[in-house]
Amino acid sequence: MTNANAISSVNIKLENIKKTYNGKAAVDNVSLEVKPGEMVSLLGPSGCGKTTTLRAVAGFEIPDSGRVSIGDQDVTKVPAEQRRVGMVFQSYALFPNLSVAGNIAFGLRVAGWEASKLNARVSELLEVVGLNGFDRRSVLTLSGGQRQRVALARALAPNPRVLLLDEPLSALDAKIRAELRTELRRLQLDLGITTLLVTHDQEEAMSMSDRVVVMNQGRIEQLGTPRDLYATPASPFVAAFVGAMNLMPAEALGNSGFRVSGQTVNIPNLENKTGRLGVRPEVIDLKPLEAGQSAAIQGVIELVTYLGADQQVILKVGGDTWVARVENDQVFGRGQKVSLEIPQNAWLWLPA
Amino acid sequence: MTFLRRGIIGLLLAYLLLPILMTLVYSLSSSWTELVPKAFSLEAWSHLFGDPKFWADGGRSLILAFSAVALSIFFLVPTLFAITLYAPKLSSALEFFSLWPFVFPGVIMAVGLIKIFSTPPLAISGTPWLLIPAVTVVVMPYAYRAVANAFESADVRQLAEAARSLGASDLQILAWVIFPTVLPGVLSGGVLALSAAFGEFSLAQLLVGSSWETLPYYQYLTNSQDGHKSAAISVLAFAIAWGLGSFALGLRSSDNLKDAVTLA
Numbered sequence: 017m018t019n020a021n022a023i024s025s026v027n028i029k030l031e032n033i034k035k036t037y038n039g040k041a042a043v044d045n046v047s048l049e050v051k052p053g054e055m056v057s058l059l060g061p062s063g064c065g066k067t068t069t070l071r072a073v074a075g076f077e078i079p080d081s082g083r084v085s086i087g088d089q090d091v092t093k094v095p096a097e098q099r100r101v102g103m104v105f106q107s108y109a110l111f112p113n114l115s116v117a118g119n120i121a122f123g124l125r126v127a128g129w130e131a132s133k134l135n136a137r138v139s140e141l142l143e144v145v146g147l148n149g150f151d152r153r154s155v156l157t158l159s160g161g162q163r164q165r166v167a168l169a170r171a172l173a174p175n176p177r178v179l180l181l182d183e184p185l186s187a188l189d190a191k192i193r194a195e196l197r198t199e200l201r202r203l204q205l206d207l208g209i210t211t212l213l214v215t216h217d218q219e220e221a222m223s224m225s226d227r228v229v230v231m232n233q234g235r236i237e238q239l240g241t242p243r244d245l246y247a248t249p250a251s252p253f254v255a256a257f258v259g260a261m262n263l264m265p266a267e268a269l270g271n272s273g274f275r276v277s278g279q280t281v282n283i284p285n286l287e288n289k290t291g292r293l294g295v296r297p298e299v300i301d302l303k304p305l306e307a308g309q310s311a312a313i314q315g316v317i318e319l320v321t322y323l324g325a326d327q328q329v330i331l332k333v334g335g336d337t338w339v340a341r342v343e344n345d346q347v348f349g350r351g352q353k354v355s356l357e358i359p360q361n362a363w364l365w366l367p368a
Numbered sequence: 369m370t371f372l373r374r375g376i377i378g379l380l381l382a383y384l385l386l387p388i389l390m391t392l393v394y395s396l397s398s399s400w401t402e403l404v405p406k407a408f409s410l411e412a413w414s415h416l417f418g419d420p421k422f423w424a425d426g427g428r429s430l431i432l433a434f435s436a437v438a439l440s441i442f443f444l445v446p447t448l449f450a451i452t453l454y455a456p457k458l459s460s461a462l463e464f465f466s467l468w469p470f471v472f473p474g475v476i477m478a479v480g481l482i483k484i485f486s487t488p489p490l491a492i493s494g495t496p497w498l499l500i501p502a503v504t505v506v507v508m509p510y511a512y513r514a515v516a517n518a519f520e521s522a523d524v525r526q527l528a529e530a531a532r533s534l535g536a537s538d539l540q541i542l543a544w545v546i547f548p549t550v551l552p553g554v555l556s557g558g559v560l561a562l563s564a565a566f567g568e569f570s571l572a573q574l575l576v577g578s579s580w581e582t583l584p585y586y587q588y589l590t591n592s593q594d595g596h597k598s599a600a601i602s603v604l605a606f607a608i609a610w611g612l613g614s615f616a617l618g619l620r621s622s623d624n625l626k627d628a629v630t631l632a
């Protein structure tokens with residue numbers, strides 16, 4: 017994708033947005049600012065209110081209370097057709113009666129662009145999304161990936177102030193999804209267009225956005241850069257949703273000693289308290305134990321899943337189940353006794 | 369097993385086709401008083417086609433059928449669009465009301481209409497200006513089904529939202545997106561409405577009668593004079609209905625055809 021003309025970026029601001037359906041809050045007091053040129057993802061499980069939040073920005077839902085502004089203009093009550101936002105849907109929503117060019121030109125026709133400017137803009141966007149020569153094709157003849165490119169071009173054509181994407185890649189197969197993910201992010205950076213992306217795929221959220229908003233039951237659970245979320249999840253929910261995490265009840269014994277999963281571990285520089293300790297599976301290293309040998313944390317292997325690049329090992333430690341992601345050069349067997357080697361700074365307290 | 373199945377299908381086909389075949393044979397016979405006809409002739413058919421009144425009445429029937437169906441589609445598409453977008457809860461009520469023309473016999477409606485429209489200010493009784501709207505109402509249940517099905521198979525809500533975010537007003541969405549998207553489906557489903565309007569007799573007889581004669585009325589007049597000719601009209605009506613039906617099926621698959629052409 018090449019550089020199309022840069023856009024003057026504006027911010028999106030949500031203040032205390034609330035939306036209730038049948039007495040149940042779909043979005044519960046959400047406040048959020050997407051800075052000019054920034055790409056922010058709304059991430060969370062099904063039904064947590066991501067789409068409702070996005071639709072409030074698009075103007076398809078009017079919040080029960082709260083304020084939506086785009087470029088510091090209060091648009092809470094502005095009808096969708098006057099908001100100048102570009103929207104891309106999971107199901108493409110292309111106009112089946114129009115060709116590829118007809119779809120891309122739709123917003124320009126509505127805005128009354130003259131023919132020569134309109135044609136130039138359509139060609140420019142075909143180029144941007146890599147669909148040169150497809151202009152006369154019926155959209156019904158395109159693959160999913162091609163359809164979503166047309167939908168993106170159509171949304172961008174009339175120079176929207178912000179771009180809103182609702183699970184744009186979810187209907188595509190894994191390979192196209194990965195490809196389009198990179199292209200979409202590169203294009204967003206090239207254009208500098210402020211973008212809000214909805215996804216339930218944490219990998220997508222982490223890889224595409226400047227900041228991620230983790231939502232749960234209509235509320236914002238945590239907001240931060242992908243790095244922050246991964247390194248310091250604010251809650252067990254975030255820890256489990258962004259990557260994977262072993263979460264175990266732990267008890268401080270004093271003198272940097274802690275009791276976790278029936279083992280006594282020495283962890284210097286960890287806050288002396290009782291609660292839940294987390295460890296990411298990929299920081300754990302496994303060492304085989306000979307008969308009679310013992311280690312600080314030891315477990316018994318229950319299941320090994322080979323994943324190609326690495327392998328996932330499920331273990332019993334004390335009475336608890338732990339997961340480790342280790343390199344694939346070691347071969348483990350069921351029932352084997354191993355030592356779990358965990359770097360001292362990899363332990364993390366999480367609120368219960 | 370397959371033998372039984374074939375037998376059942378054969379019986380069914382015979383049950384459906386035999387009356388039409390017999391009508392065709394009757395229209396081609398000149399005297400049929402015993403088990404089999406004694407002589408054949410094309411007389412009934414040549415009479416029919418040679419009668420300028422037949423052509424005039426057939427033309428009126430076509431005008432009536434197409435304008436009634438076009439009118440009902442013209443009213444139904446925006447109505448369903450508005451309901452789908454702004455009041456989805458009303459759709460079951462609308463579906464219920466769409467069936468009312470089935471409940472009230474045409475005669476009741478005709479009598480009511482004649483009463484209202486035979487005196488000024490709107491004395492249009494006996495003219496097509498009363499017949500066409502009346503038939504539009506009568507074919508509404510068929511047309512409603514056709515439009516509702518077309519709406520269900522296209523994601524109208526999502527298309528409307530896509531168009532709206534591109535700046536389109538409701539009117540633009542309706543004219544540029546919804547009408548062209550649902551039209552092929554509506555037309556193919558609308559054939560039933562078309563044949564219902566084409567064959568509508570009781571309203572035609574009561575509301576306009578001989579002052580704006582349609583084909584069913586023509587056949588009604590022919591019935592008492594020449595049974596063979598009347599049979600010929602029946603066969604013709606069936607052929608027209610069959611032709612429209614295949615045209616509709618063609619419309620439905622033309623999307624696939626378009627794919628094949630552009631892919632080549």
Ligand SMILES: Nc1ncnc2c1ncn2[C@@H]1O[C@H](COP(=O)(O)OP(=O)(O)OP(=O)(O)O)[C@@H](O)[C@H]1O
Nearest residue numbers: 037038042060061062063064065066067068069216
């Ligand atoms: N129009 C509506 N009427 C009633 N309830 C609704 C409506 N729209 C959303 N909801 C409810 O609001 C909640 C949030 O829905 P929303 O579509 O925002 O979730 P989501 O996070 O986008 O989920 P998903 O990942 O499944 O798309 C859900 O419980 C949903 O059932």
Ligand SMILES: [Mg+2]
Nearest residue numbers: 066067068214
């Ligand atoms: Mg959603």
